[in-house]
């Protein structure tokens with residue numbers, strides 16, 4: 001629902017905290033520090049072409065992606081903003097092979113931060129939308145330094161999840177389990193203002209989002225599903241429109257607002273697909289489920305998958321509940337295309 005009242009994200013977090021009695025304020029301060037990092041990244045994204053932080057480094061990350069300067073900047077900004085506040089016991093970044101421990105001079109807190117500092121790297125140098133994705137968990141280890149066990153938690157344990165989408169404007173979308181709220185950044189005052197409250201995804205959409213360039217590697221069932229979406233139907237529900245940005249945050253944000261389905265499936269080349277479970281799929285899944293949508297790997301609920309490795313990948317089917325359920329039926333071989341009008 002669109003919002004007219006002027007509410008900043010700080011006030012929204014504080015009011016949210018007031019609603020959860022056990023909140024000590026530590027969680028609110030964690031989110032406040034994270035939004036500072038996102039503001040700084042947003043500024044650099046806007047001026048990247050002028051600040052010589054476009055372009056690539058010689059490095060590749062643990063997933064084999066070419067690392068770009070803005071990736072490194074975003075990663076460093078989040079670590080520097082978050083490592084001394086006393087809220088976290090450990091961090092994990094898609095850009096870092098190893099877990100990020102809290103420097104010994106700083107206090108450790110009860111939360112875990114998992115983040116993809118800059119999602120959509122391949123789009124950075126061509127001025128296409130990119131994003132930052134984050135997840136917050138409570139620690140499961142008792143005290144002191146966080147552990148691998150604190151990081152490898154199933155997605156349903158998230159206490160917060162969100163993304164920043166650096167597009168025509170910068171929006172911050174997050175949930176703490178009480179629905180999904182969207183904030184739009186006003187750089188003239190340096191504030192994120194609440195613009196959509198308790199967002200609900202349409203039950204079904206008219207968009208599908210997948211990299212059709214991989215069609216030759218898809219399973220026959222997936223090929224049948226996508227062909228079904230492209231085949232005109234008597235009720236004009238189909239064909240769906242294809243939209244694919246190549247930045248998960250952008251494709252998910254459109255799916256959240258307009259409905260439909262975003263898919264990064266496993267295929268013959270990459271049986272587990274490309275997206276990472278803890279950095280991308282889990283936060284996206286929490287947000288979409290909180291907005292009334294569905295998020296699976298084609299059969300299992302993403303949030304119930306027990307991670308075994310920090311950088312593990314998962315197929316992802318996410319969006320309007322009717323669309324994702326229909327995709328799953330095709331993947332099980334159940335659905336046969338219904339009668340369609342001659343194209």
Ligand code: P6P
Nearest residue numbers: 119120121122211246247248249
């Ligand atoms: P492809 C960006 O590099 C990313 O990790 C996701 O944000 C995006 O959805 C996907 O890769 C795009 O991958 O293979 O279609 O270029």
